[in-house]
Amino acid sequence: MTAAIAPSTFAVSALPPVEARCPLNILIVDDERSVREACREVAAALGYHSTAMESAEQAMRVADSQTIDLVFVDLTLHGTSGLELLRKLKGRRPETEVVMMTGHGTIESAVDAMKSGAYDYLIKPFTLEQLKLLLDRVSAHMRLKAENRILREKIKSKQGFGQIIGRAPEMDKLYRIVAKAAHSAHPVLILGESGTGKEMVARAIHHSGPFRDKPFIPVDCGSLVPTLIESELFGYVKGAFTGAVQAKEGLLAIAEGGTVFLDEVGELPVDLQAKLLRALQEKEIRPVGSTKVVPINVRILAATNRNLEQAVAEGSFRRDLFFRLNVLSLRIPALRERRQDIPLLATSFLERLSHTSGRTFELTDDAMKALLAHDWPGNVRELENCLERCCALTSGSLINVVDLPSSITGAPAQVIAASSDSKILSMNEVEKQAIMAAITCLNGDKLMAARLLGIGKTTLYRKLKEYGAEL
Numbered sequence: 272m273t274a275a276i277a278p279s280t281f282a283v284s285a286l287p288p289v290e291a292r293c294p295l296n297i298l299i300v301d302d303e304r305s306v307r308e309a310c311r312e313v314a315a316a317l318g319y320h321s322t323a324m325e326s327a328e329q330a331m332r333v334a335d336s337q338t339i340d341l342v343f344v345d346l347t348l349h350g351t352s353g354l355e356l357l358r359k360l361k362g363r364r365p366e367t368e369v370v371m372m373t374g375h376g377t378i379e380s381a382v383d384a385m386k387s388g389a390y391d392y393l394i395k396p397f398t399l400e401q402l403k404l405l406l407d408r409v410s411a412h413m414r415l416k417a418e419n420r421i422l423r424e425k426i427k428s429k430q431g432f433g434q435i436i437g438r439a440p441e442m443d444k445l446y447r448i449v450a451k452a453a454h455s456a457h458p459v460l461i462l463g464e465s466g467t468g469k470e471m472v473a474r475a476i477h478h479s480g481p482f483r484d485k486p487f488i489p490v491d492c493g494s495l496v497p498t499l500i501e502s503e504l505f506g507y508v509k510g511a512f513t514g515a516v517q518a519k520e521g522l523l524a525i526a527e528g529g530t531v532f533l534d535e536v537g538e539l540p541v542d543l544q545a546k547l548l549r550a551l552q553e554k555e556i557r558p559v560g561s562t563k564v565v566p567i568n569v570r571i572l573a574a575t576n577r578n579l580e581q582a583v584a585e586g587s588f589r590r591d592l593f594f595r596l597n598v599l600s601l602r603i604p605a606l607r608e609r610r611q612d613i614p615l616l617a618t619s620f621l622e623r624l625s626h627t628s629g630r631t632f633e634l635t636d637d638a639m640k641a642l643l644a645h646d647w648p649g650n651v652r653e654l655e656n657c658l659e660r661c662c663a664l665t666s667g668s669l670i671n672v673v674d675l676p677s678s679i680t681g682a683p684a685q686v687i688a689a690s691s692d693s694k695i696l697s698m699n700e701v702e703k704q705a706i707m708a709a710i711t712c713l714n715g716d717k718l719m720a721a722r723l724l725g726i727g728k729t730t731l732y733r734k735l736k737e738y739g740a741e742l
Contacts, residue, residue, distance in 0.1 A: 295410060296338060297321040300330040300356065301345040301372065306395075310343055313402050317410075327351035327359075334360060339367050341409055343393075346373040346380055354384055361388040366416075368409060372397075415454065435468065435475055436619050439609035439714070445472070448601040453480035458551070460596045461574040463603030466652030469574035470534060472603060476572060477530040485529030488522050493535035501543055502559055504531075505550070511560025523556050523567045530570045536596065537577035537588060548592045571596065606647040606654065611716050613642055613654065620655050621670075624662045632662050637672045643709075645679050703738055706731065 297319050299310045307323035314321040324330045327348055333339065342360060346353040357369050371384045371392040384392065390412070391405065435442075435449075452459050453476050461469045470489055477487045492500060506521030522531055533539075539547065550556045551571060555564040573596045582588035606613065617639070621632045634642070647653050661674045672680055709720040721731040 295319045295340045295406070295413065297406075298330060298333055298339045298342045299323040300327065300342065300348065300353070301325065302349055303345070306345070306372070309399060310402065313399050314406065317403065317406055319406065319410075327353070327356040330356060331359060334364060334367070339364065340413060341390075341406075342367060342369045344369055344371055346371050346384065354380065354387065357384055357387055357389055368413070370405065370409070435471055436616050437609060437612040438615065439604070439612050441604040441609050442612065445601060445603060448599075449475055449479075452476050452599050452601065455480075455599065456482075456570055457598040458571045458573065458596050459598070460579075460600040461572065461603065462600065463574070463576060464605050464650055465576050466650035467603040467605060468651050469576075469603060470532060472601070473530075473532045473572045473574060477532075477570075482529055482570060486526045487530045487532065488526045489532040489534055490522060491534045493538040497540045497543060500539065501546070504543075505546070505556045505558050506565075507559035508561045511558070515560070518558070521556055521558060521565075523550060523569055524565050526569045528568055530572055533571065533573040535575055535577075536573040537575035537579055537582055541587070541589065544589045544592045548589060548595060551595055606650040609714070610643055611714055611719060614639060614719075616651060616654060617642060617658060620658045621662070624659065628662065630662075631668045632658075632665075632670060633668060634670050635672070638670050638675060641672050641675055641679050702734070706734055707738070 295314075297310075297314050299307050299314075299321060301307050301310075301323075302325045304325075307325070311321045311323055322333055324333060327350060330342070330344075334342070344353040344356055344360075348356065353371060357371065360367055360369055365388075368390040369384075369388065371389050372395060373380065373392055374395045382392075390409065393401065393405065435446075437445075449472060459473075459476060461472055463469050473489070474487060477483065490500070490503060495503065502519065502521075504521050504523050506519050506524060507515050509515055509518045550567065553564075554568065555566050557564050579588055579593050579597075583590045583593050606616075617634060621634070625631050642654070642657075649656070657676060657679060658670075660676065661670045665674045706720070710717060717731055717735075718728055721728045726734075
């Protein structure tokens with residue numbers, strides 16, 4: 272390694288502000304004392320805490336006794352190799368980042384180490400400036416990981432950004448993508464059936480990212496006639512058409528630095544698709560009736576309930592625009608795909624309705640069973656409207672099955688399925704079908720099924736064992 276440079280030689284102006292750096296607890300593992308000391312000097316100069324060890328065995332004892340964010344490991348340690356230490360560290364602490372230090376002759380081994388989970392590698396001899404830059408990069412990476420983790424937890428909670436509610440596995444995947452998309456400036460295509468909450472997700476992406484202080488402007492492409500959409504997006508000059516008594520700035524220009532959400536973008540006419548594509552590619556728009564272009568700086572989020580790939584194949588949607596909008600994409604699961612979230616959603620809606628009306632509302636067990644059995648073709652929006660209707664019509668605080676719309680009250684018939692030839696079923700068969708249908712409706716959540724069926728969990732597991740379906 273090159274001679275150690277005193278920390279004071281680093282220009283203060285070159286160091287990122289303390290608040291911009293993520294605190295790191297660093298472990299340095301190298302059998303060369305000079306390397307250990309140089310790494311510690313640079314870490315201390317940047318405000319990081321560090322511990323230095325000369326063997327893998329000592330390093331594992333430290334890693335087992337305290338939280339380590341980053342480990343520098345020499346690839347050619349005496350005894351246990353650096354590669355073996357890497358695998359042990361990632362096996363016990365997957366969240367810990369590892370940087371391998373290696374000589375020129377072992378670069379291939381360093382590449383193998385990255386395949387085993389290493390964050391990066393340093394080639395000896397390296398300068399202390401290279402080490403400083405790597406530490407800054409790791410700090411930024413760890414800060415982003417922490418922000419994403421916090422963001423996912425906020426979104427998963429009932430008070431999350433945009434009030435997104437849900438803890439089903441399908442929603443966990445959605446939260447991870449939303450967290451990543453929030454810190455990007457790329458276009459995002461949001462897919463999902465009507466009523467799943469596409470605008471809510473778009474708002475979560477905008478308000479949890481670096482553009483949160485800029486405008487968020489939604490545009491419903493399916494409810495406006497083509498001429499109005501063009502005028503809304505691109506603006507127009509005075510006298511551009513009958514009624515244009517004064518100029519109007521387009522939404523793509525008004526949202527400078529912010530986000531424009533194009534809801535139901537699949538409904539855009541083909542000629543407007545071409546103009547939108549050009550605006551996104553050239554980052555400029557031409558207002559209707561104008562000969563001058565206006566530069567724009569805006570992020571595009573788009574949503575649709577249509578199959579755009581099929582629309583591209585049919586020629587009703589431009590392939591190049593599809594690729595431009597589909598840089599990042601996410602799909603919101605339908606409510607029937609995450610039935611275990613129905614009680615959580617229903618409780619949240621009733622709490623809000625209770626707060627606004629000054630009355631307390633609660634669902635009976637039978638009413639909740641009916642909600643869980645319904646397929647909800649209108650998704651979360653249908654569930655919310657259903658509960659609003661119930662709260663408006665009921666005279667008491669309890670919402671019973673009779674208070675639900677007729678389209679919902681017919682749902683229990685789906686739980687106890689009739690046989691195809693309409694033969695009379697034994698009570699045991701009816702019981703089996705009811706239990707299996709309830710578990711299927713709840714995506715395998717046996718404890719929730721037992722509670723809603725009104726039986727104990729021990730009874731449920733005993734019945735499943737009798738049916739030969741305990742798994």
